[in-house]
Amino acid sequence: ETGVTQSPTHLIKTRGQQVTLRCSSQSGHNTVSWYQQALGQGPQFIFQYYREEENGRGNFPPRFSGLQFPNYSSELNVNALELDDSALYLCASSHGQGVNTEAFFGQGTRLTVV
Amino acid sequence: AQSVAQPEDQVNVAEGNPLTVKCTYSVSGNPYLFWYVQYPNRGLQFLLKYITGDNLVKGSYGFEAEFNKSQTSFHLKKPSALVSDSALYFCAVRGGNTGGFKTIFGAGTRLFVKA
Numbered sequence: 001e002t003g004v005t006q007s008p009t010h011l012i013k014t015r016g017q018q019v020t021l022r023c024s025s026q027s028g029h030n031t032v033s034w035y036q037q038a039l040g041q042g043p044q045f046i047f048q049y050y051r052e053e054e055n056g057r058g059n060f061p062p063r064f065s066g067l068q069f070p071n072y073s074s075e076l077n078v079n080a081l082e083l084d085d086s087a088l089y090l091c092a093s094s095h096g097q098g099v100n101t102e103a104f105f106g107q108g109t110r111l112t113v114v
Numbered sequence: 115a116q117s118v119a120q121p122e123d124q125v126n127v128a129e130g131n132p133l134t135v136k137c138t139y140s141v142s143g144n145p146y147l148f149w150y151v152q153y154p155n156r157g158l159q160f161l162l163k164y165i166t167g168d169n170l171v172k173g174s175y176g177f178e179a180e181f182n183k184s185q186t187s188f189h190l191k192k193p194s195a196l197v198s199d200s201a202l203y204f205c206a207v208r209g210g211n212t213g214g215f216k217t218i219f220g221a222g223t224r225l226f227v228k229a
Contacts, residue, residue: 004157033217042118042204042219043158056215090157099209100146100165103217105157 003027004093004106012112013081021076021109023091032074033103034066035090043090049074078111086113116141118207120220127195128228135190135223137205146209147188149179152202152222161203164188175199195227 003026013019025032031050035043045058049068063079072093078085088110092103117140127133139145146165150158162173169181179190188205205220 033215035217035219040221042221044219045217048215058216092158099215100163102148102160102163103158104160105150107155107157 004091004104006089006091006106006109008109009107010110010112012114015081015083015113017081018077018079019081019111021078021089021091021111023074023076023093023106025072025074025091025093026104029093029095029104030072031094031096031101032068032072033092033094034074034076035092036060036085037088037090037108039087046076081113083113086111116207116216116218118205118218118220120203120205120223122223123221124224124226126226126228129197130194133192133195133199133225133227135203135205135225137188137190137220139186139188139205139207141207141209144209145207147179147181148206148208148217149173149177149188149190150204150206150219152204158204161190195225197227197229200225200227 033048048056
């Protein structure tokens, strides 16, 4: 098991609502990235934070936003939820912002939008 | 644009036989390539990575992968499969001239190892 923890593990929301997902990174890691994994697909990169600054973003609309805190934990916020936002959301942490660094993943938050 | 292809949705192999899970990539510039494994109801676990140097990379649980620049491939291999290797495997690429920190994952290959 990695030291990356995510909360909550499961969540059900109604279309149009807002949701906040949380992630605690592994000790010593200062980089956090978020991914969306739809059923039967590979993870899709949402964005990455390094020392509280966003330093990479995938093809997701602005209603997907994030924060990284001084202790390197992170939040993913999604506004105006759509049915297609139903997915497993994965958080991963790593040490440093090098592109050659592997990531350590949490178990994910399963979001269902109804 | 960067992309990763895993041409097989599923690979079936008998326990004790060698296994190969295929991955090809498209990226301009030098790629950084990764393999991850996902067990049911779990997050992804890092297996191995290619950064530079030796084309044969060894990783966790007896897995290895061979980087082939001319064929733009990074196939995952194991000499002798175990039933416990049954899981979902993802290839990923990072870097290149335009990719930066964006990590692109393949769609995944489900490995079934029969006893």
